[in-house]
Amino acid sequence: MSQTVVDRIPDHIARAVVDPHAFAEWDGIHTMLAELRRDHPFARADLDGYETFWIASRYEDIQAIAKRNDLFLSGVAQIMPLADVVLEHSIGFQALSRGVVTMNAPEHMKYRLLTQNWFQPKSIRGFETRFRQIARRYVDHMASLGGECDFFKEIAVHYPLMVINSILGIPDEAEPLMMRLTQNLVNIDDPELTGEPVPKTPEERAARTRAVAEEAWDYFKQVAAERRANPTDDVASVIANARIGGQPISDIDTLGYYVTVATAGHDTTAASVAAAIWALAERPEQLAKVQADPSLIPNLVDEAVRWTTPIYHFVRTAAEDTEFGGQHIAKGDRIVLMYLSGNRDEDVFDDPFEFRVDRPVNRQIGFGYGVHLCLGQHLARMEMGILFEELLPRLKSLELAGTPTRKITNFLGGPKSVPIRYEMA
Known part of the structure; x- marks a missing residue:
């Protein structure tokens, strides 16, 4: 019998x-991912210090695996070295990993349904006036900066945080705290963004994660207590008073939910907005095209998400021995869904390495796929669209004023600096 x-x-x-x-x-990295798609579309990595993991690099394979959520389970979200297994046993990691994105059936849908109605188009339309006020505030701020700024640092990283704070019901004055928490949670490998050295050992990493989790819980437990005593019309109240099977959800699950909403709704949108302005600054013809036809703004939003793919990958774990792509997968093997590669798949996207505001069919998978399709996708599209609606008509000119840079991360990434020069009406 052949093997x-x-x-x-x-x-x-x-x-x-x-x-x-x-x-x-x-x-x-895109050159290497293109090589994977061409020569090793579903293949295994054998690296010292890591569990065996497979990478699905083609769009259709990513979708096929994501559909089989009974066979390929959520859990550990990103690739981690074996030495970092200490993280999995820390209270910080446990709390931060107890989000809907890491859960499986039947638990996953029970938790997702707690807030799903809040993130549907009908519900978030009620926030449009508030979002537009926030967008105008930051566009006015950009106009006040004298024609030059770092778009990521001045606009992109702040606007979506204020939007998600509105959804949660977090007051504006909590922005510095929320900013520090979200940046320290997702950018631990980038000292420019955290203001702290990169941890040298797994134990240091676990300690940092625990400290951030504890600070987050100190804040959110106050929010939860207030919303239980005096519920209001916001997502924080929904989470604080959530019950499954008639029982309140645990403290760890409450924190995990708050943190998931805060981080997933912040960094991913900030990255996509900043990358869109970066791309438009380099392509004046694309900027002119969308300015001449604002109906292209929804296309611009999806192209920004495809182009950026702020969540580079998610990990699934095989629930049993199985086969995929002609390869034998052992129970417990990790499978990396490389969304960043899927969104450049030449078999799905025409000219995938071109940024096109008028891309007619854009089936980007930057929001994931299957049962774990991003809960906040409608919110992200709406808030990005509103910002572009407020900003683009006021831009008379736009160009880069330096070399943009990207975050140091292999998980949740995007720009961290986008210096631009501009003239505004």
Whole structure:
């Protein structure tokens, strides 16, 4: 009986996808991902210090695996070295990993349904006036800066945080705290964004994660207590008073829900907005096209998400021995859904390496796929669209004023600096 020949990922690519610095070199990582799609579309990485993991790099394979949520389970969200297993046993990691994105059936849908109605188009339309006020505030701020700024640092990182605070019911004055928490949670490998050195050991990383989780809980438990005593019409109240099977959800699940909403709704949108302005600053013809036809703004939003793919990957774990793509997968193997690669798949997107505001069919998977499709996708599209509606008509000119840079991360990424020069009406 013949055995399946294992398709192995070349070492230089396997090392790159676990290296946070590799994703800051945009052209280089995309060259390697294109090689994967062409030569090793579903293949295994065997790296010292890591559990066996497979990478699905093609769009259709990513979708197929995401559909089989009974066989390929959520849990650990990102690729981690074996040494970091200490994280899985820390209270900080447990709390931060107890979000709907890491849950499986039947638990997953029970928790998702707690807030799902809040994130439907009908519900979030009620926030449009508030979102537009926030957008205008930041567009006016941009106009006051004298024609030059770092768009990420001055606008993109703040606007979506204020939007998500509105949804949660968090007061504006809590922005500095929320900013510090979200940046320290998702950017631990980038000292520019956290203001702290990168942890040198798994124990240091666990301690940092625990400290952030404890600070988050100190704040959110006050929010939860207030909303239980005096419920209001916001997502924080829904989470604080959530019950499943007639029982209140646990403290860890409450914190996990708050943190998931805060971080997923902040960094991903900030990254997509900043990357869109970066792309338009480099492509004046695309800027002119969307300014001449504002009906293209929804296309611009989806192209920004495809282009950026702020969540580079998610991990699934095989629930049992199985086969996929002609390869034998053992129970417990990790499967990396490389969304960043899927959104450049040449078999799905025409000219995938071009940024096009009028891309006619954009089936981007930046919001994920299947039962874990992003809960906040409608909110993200709406808030991005509103910002572009307020900003683009006022831009007389736009160009880069320096070299933009990207976050040091292999998980939740995007720009961290987008210096621009502009003239505004």
